Amino acid sequence: xxxxxFGDIHSNLEALExxxxxxxxxxVTHTVCxxxxxxxxxxxxxxxxIVRALGCPxxxxxxxxxxxxxxxVEHFNDMALSAIRYTRTQLTKEQxxxxxxxxxxxxxxxxxxxxxxxxQPNRWGYVFSCLEAESSFQYxxxxxxFFGHTHVPHVFIRDSKVHEFFYKKIDIQPEKKYFINxxxxxxxxxxxxxxxxxxxxxxxxxxxxxxxxxDLAKAQAKIMNAGLPAxxxxxxxxxx
Ligand code: ZN
Numbered sequence: 240x241x242x243x244x245f246g247d248i249h250s251n252l253e254a255l256e257x258x259x260x261x262x263x264x265x266x267v268t269h270t271v272c273x274x275x276x277x278x279x280x281x282x283x284x285x286x287x288x289i290v291r292a293l294g295c296p297x298x299x300x301x302x303x304x305x306x307x308x309x310x311x312v313e314h315f316n317d318m319a320l321s322a323i324r325y326t327r328t329q330l331t332k333e334q335x336x337x338x339x340x341x342x343x344x345x346x347x348x349x350x351x352x353x354x355x356x357x358x359q360p361n362r363w364g365y366v367f368s369c370l371e372a373e374s375s376f377q378y379x380x381x382x383x384x385f386f387g388h389t390h391v392p393h394v395f396i397r398d399s400k401v402h403e404f405f406y407k408k409i410d411i412q413p414e415k416k417y418f419i420n421x422x423x424x425x426x427x428x429x430x431x432x433x434x435x436x437x438x439x440x441x442x443x444x445x446x447x448x449x450x451x452x453x454d455l456a457k458a459q460a461k462i463m464n465a466g467l468p469a470x471x472x473x474x475x476x477x478x479x
Contacts, residue, residue, distance in 0.1 A: 241266060244421050245436035246273030246387040251425025252282035254434040255289060257453035258424050265438055270295040271347050273387040274354035278302030278319065279426055279471055281461035283326045287334055299341035300354040301363040306330060307338035318468050325467055350383040357384060365389050369401040372418050376401065383417050391429045392422030392448050409446040419446060432478040
């Protein structure tokens, strides 16, 4: 099976379309979404409908959670907050209920998916260091766990200790454990503006990071037309 594992789409329709087209060209057989379908960019409704239509396993991200609740938003910066307010006006009640009901983590075949961490998935902690990955590994029962949230494609590997590196391709050794960040479709933060996702080939036991250019100018124009902060449009180009 060839799994296309993607997330942190953040309402970027142009980036999502580029990724789905690449998955077809790459003969992906199954899709899995690691959350944050909405937030930041201009097309939450469209992105959510496209991802739902895939019928794939999905876990909830923190932006999906905030967009689906009626409560005051906490722990979000001004940019993220304006986008969540906009997102709430764009989604239907039924779409918000769909997001609210998503699980925080789940098994898919022989691997696990989560948006943030396995130790406290409801606290939305960021895994940037080996120490942070170590806490998550204590709860990881499968060889592979895919996650997102930081928008930086990166892998943590546990054997006798925890190592980390930036990857393009990983050959899986079943005696180790891997906590793999699949990067972000719609708002990369690793200095590369192109949409990111991974292909996990369970037959070949390998993981490949894919990067796709998309119509950046169109996505940026939509952000401006929607009255969202200009910095959100700039950020797509700077990828930080
Ligand atoms: Zn995100």
